[in-house]
Amino acid sequence: xxxxxxxxxxxxxxxxxxxxxxxxxxxxxxxxxxxxxxxxxxxxxxxxxxxxxxxxxxxxxxxxxxxxxxxxxxxxxxxxxxxxxxxxxxxxxxxxxxxxx
Numbered sequence: 001x002x003x004x005x006x007x008x009x010x011x012x013x014x015x016x017x018x019x020x021x022x023x024x025x026x027x028x029x030x031x032x033x034x035x036x037x038x039x040x041x042x043x044x045x046x047x048x049x050x051x052x053x054x055x056x057x058x059x060x061x062x063x064x065x066x067x068x069x070x071x072x073x074x075x076x077x078x079x080x081x082x083x084x085x086x087x088x089x090x091x092x093x094x095x096x097x098x099x100x101x
Contacts, residue, residue, distance in 0.1 A: 002080040004091055006073060010066020012037075012091075016059030019052060022082060022089055026052040026061065030068045037068070037078075037091040069093075 005013040012030070014023070025044040030037060042049040052061035073093060080091040 002082070002089070003077050004080050004089075005077050006065075006069070006075050008075045010064060010069060011062050012039075012065045013055065014052065014061045014063075016061070018080075018089070019061040020059065023052055023061070028052065028063070030063070030065050032068060032070055032093065035092070035094045037065070037093055038086075039089040039091065040087065 002015075002018055004015075004018070007013065019026070023039075023041050025042065025047075027042040027044050027047065027049045029040045029042060029049040031040075032038070040049075045051055050063045050065070052063050054060070055062045070093065078091050078093065080089050082088075083090050
């Protein structure tokens with residue numbers, strides 16, 4: 001199982017292995033649908049979307065998504081999974097997906 005972190009300041013933190021595997025061009029589109037955050041990879045900065053920034057020497061990535069998140073979204077770790085059919089990472093935003101350590 002994958003997990004990502006939503007911070008108090010509205011950043012999404014992605015572990016290095018998740019970012020490298022699913023977002024090799026360091027760019028994505030983020031949208032909320034049905035209580036989930038959908039993260040779709042793009043073909044790089046020229047294709048538009050949000051750019052992932054390297055957070056540390058381990059290669060973890062970060063992206064500011066506060067403007068996409070529903071009001072009242074609490075910070076914390078969220079369960080995530082790759083959706084092969086749709087070609088995207090789906091992140092649980094509801095309570096049952098929060099609280100991972």
